[in-house]
Each structure stands twice: as structure tokens, then as C-alpha cells.
Amino acid sequence: GAGVSQTPSNKVTEKGKYVELRCDPISGHTALYWYRQSLGQGPEFLIYFQGTGAADDSGLPNDRFFAVRPEGSVSTLKIQRTERGDSAVYLCASSSSKSSYNEQFFGPGTRLTVL
Amino acid sequence: GIQVEQSPPDLILQEGANSTLRCNFSDSVNNLQWFHQNPWGQLINLFYIPSGTKQNGRLSATTVATERYSLLYISSSQTTDSGVYFCAVESGGSYIPTFGRGTSLIVHP
Numbered sequence: 001g002a003g004v005s006q007t008p009s010n011k012v013t014e015k016g017k018y019v020e021l022r023c024d025p026i027s028g029h030t031a032l033y034w035y036r037q038s039l040g041q042g043p044e045f046l047i048y049f050q051g052t053g054a055a056d057d058s059g060l061p062n063d064r065f066f067a068v069r070p071e072g073s074v075s076t077l078k079i080q081r082t083e084r085g086d087s088a089v090y091l092c093a094s095s096s097s098k099s100s101y102n103e104q105f106f107g108p109g110t111r112l113t114v115l
Numbered sequence: 116g117i118q119v120e121q122s123p124p125d126l127i128l129q130e131g132a133n134s135t136l137r138c139n140f141s142d143s144v145n146n147l148q149w150f151h152q153n154p155w156g157q158l159i160n161l162f163y164i165p166s167g168t169k170q171n172g173r174l175s176a177t178t179v180a181t182e183r184y185s186l187l188y189i190s191s192s193q194t195t196d197s198g199v200y201f202c203a204v205e206s207g208g209s210y211i212p213t214f215g216r217g218t219s220l221i222v223h224p
Contacts, residue, residue: 033211040216042214042215042217043214044214045212050210091158102146103148104203108155108156
């Protein structure tokens, strides 16, 4: 497909467990973003990749959250020792990031529920 | 950081009505996007509009960067327009967008 895809669409886990969320960006897009969205709120920035490197991870809430993008395409968001407060929809977006043009395209999200 | 305020927070319309959604921001911006989040949660790009006016069918948007606001116009609203409309801005050369809290729109048949 031509759009951003995310897997799984839903993830239910128990408090204290480890989870991985995957994002496949639009082919050729060099920039990739992770966001978290809670009910009634706008998306909240977590981390931004330009190619393989994390250009800005200032939005990660604590060291339980980590993300990688080893080959500059697919990215994985990893959450250790999950807490109930981590429950939210995790969104991924990509952009071609050419010059100052930074139109972002979003995936459908992964709904994470921590019991 | 930049502040983004959207108004109104909630809007209820009868099918066929027109509406204007507003996005105010506290600093100069280099990028601005409008999104529609449908009831299934998917964020759909509406406009990439750091300045000027664009139209796409029943929707149009205007950004007046010097006065720090953007407007989204929906004409002849349809039930499928229901959902939450978000404005997202980037400022200061940053590639990190800041989202407003959205306008929740319900269109009744």
C-alpha cells in the first residue's frame, strides 16, 4: 500500500510487560515521527527520526520508552515495564521532509491498553 | 513553546450548514497543517497551508501568518464531515509540530 501502516492495530498487555509497536512509513520518506494520543487530546510528540538517527527524542516521557529505525525505513517503538498510564493510541507519521516542506502523513495508530 | 488554540471546541450542525473553524497560534510559523480525525481515529490530511488560501471541494482554508491565525471553512456540511479537526503548526525552524486540542464536529442528518 502507499500509506503509512502500523501494527498491531490493538495491543492489550498487563502492567509490567514489554511491548513493541511497529511503523512502516511511506516509501522514500526520510522523516518519521511517533506521537501518543490520549482521549480528548491532540497528538503529543514523542520522537522524530531523520534517516536512521533520532533527531529529537525530547518528547519521550521517561527511559522506559525507546525507539529505533535501524535501516532508515521501518521503526519500532519499545515500551518496557508498561504502566496503566501508558494506555493510549500511538500514532506514527512520515514525511519527505524536503527543504522546509514537511507535510506529514499519519498511520491508523496502535491502541495500547495496559491492564 | 508555541501555543495553539482552536475554537470552537465543539460544534453541532445540521446537514447542509456551513461552518468556520479557527486556529490561533502564539508565534510565527513555518508550517501549518489541518487534519480531520475520523470516528475510527485515522488522521486525514486536509491542507498544508503555512500561508495563503487553498480550496478542495467543499473545504477551503486560509492562513494569515502575519496575524497568527488560520481558518478552515466547511460548506454544505455532510454527516461524513463528523469527527475532530486538528490544526498543527511548526515554528522557529523546528520540524516538530504542535497540535491544538481540536474542534469536535457532529453533523446531524
